[in-house]
Amino acid sequence: MVELDTIFNSVKDRSLFKNKYVLQSNYYPEEILHRDNEVKHIASILAPSLLGQKTSNLFIYGKTGTGKTLSVQYVTNELTKRAKSSKILRIEYINCKLKKVADTEYRILAELIKKLGSEVPPTGLPTDQVYLKFIEILRNCEEKLLILILDEIDQAVKRISSDFLYNLTRLNSELDKIQIVIVGISNDLKFLDMIDQRVRSSLSEEELVFHPYNALQLQDILRKRSDIAFKSNCVSEGVIAKCAAFAAREHGDSRRALDLLRVAAEIAEREASTKIDMKHIDMANNKIERDKILDIVESGTKQFQLVLFSILDLSKSRPEEKIFTGNVYNYYENLAKRLNIDVLTQRRIGDLIAELDMLGLINAVVISKGRQGRTRQIKLAIPQKVSEKAREILVESLHL
DNA sequence: CGAGATTCATGTGAAGTATACCTTTAGGCTTAA
């Protein structure tokens, strides 16, 4: 019956994935690689909480995909496991970036109250009322300690003021039975400079920086995950290394590395390939880059799109010539008039061009042409294939 | 011929305006006691 085996095996689904979930960003690995020191550090700071003692507030920062959230959650999970029996400790995690859930002072508090098992109307109450309610709930808590993890806290503080943090750190003096420990996580390395000195000193009693992974560490992480994610023998030699190298070049972002691998696998699958090859990594890299660009193009404002379209058109119609701000503005002006869209001032167009430069869609260098004044020299910075697709999107969205 | 002044076309910064959207609050309406 060996024949049947081969027949069935050939019919069996061709998927390369055994468990795709492992490569997604919300997956929690059992073991965190190359973050031993950080995990230990966090654990040692938070350890006294098991006895119900107030620990130092902790502030963690590091770029995206360096394992901050993962490490913190790992430690807190372990803490909860050990503290479960004794009603000493309570840990709440809030991601401040989630739109419509926790991106204002009010909503963060409301979310907290909800997690602590009470309700607050989604809108309407003055903020200090919510504070009172929050304190009220805390007074009734059995636990002695609340560890509050505020992820992507920089996002929240950008829209709210740092007073919020100040209030939180000050709450402790109003509470007797329960104490709050704040663990802040931020992507922005300069975040602490932005906030108030008095908040700063109380918030970051302990600080911890997560450095980017290097290529070798990324390889370990990828290898480990791909063992679980893929069926055996699906990954060609060197794929992992290449993937890691790509991601390491972009500030050691592990999320990026995993995305790359996942997208590469999806591409390989679509090609009905039995293995993930080097070329798939390249394709995946292009696709991710391309999606990012197209996303920017698609989500920009009309004026933004119009300016981009002008640059696209200019560099297409006369590729040899250099493009300057003035050219773009003239072209843009005509276009806008024709489309019956308000014509913006040159000042603003200059800013929009600077924005395009920041986003990496174009390269713009300020040069002086002597008597012919100063201007930006603009060059398209996206591959031709992508720019054609971008053009299509723009034609569509501007009803050209 | 060369040092310094001039000039051009736009960069850059600050401050102000318009608009849309959100929060807050006060007043009025409803409901339950």
Next chain:
DNA sequence: AAGCCTAAAGGTATACTTCACATGAATCTCGTA
């Protein structure tokens, strides 16, 4: 009277404008050799 709802008032972020001044090399000017 307490609670709830709503609409006006007040706030805030965004996208833009206006005004004012800054830049820096090609070009012009003029004194000098």
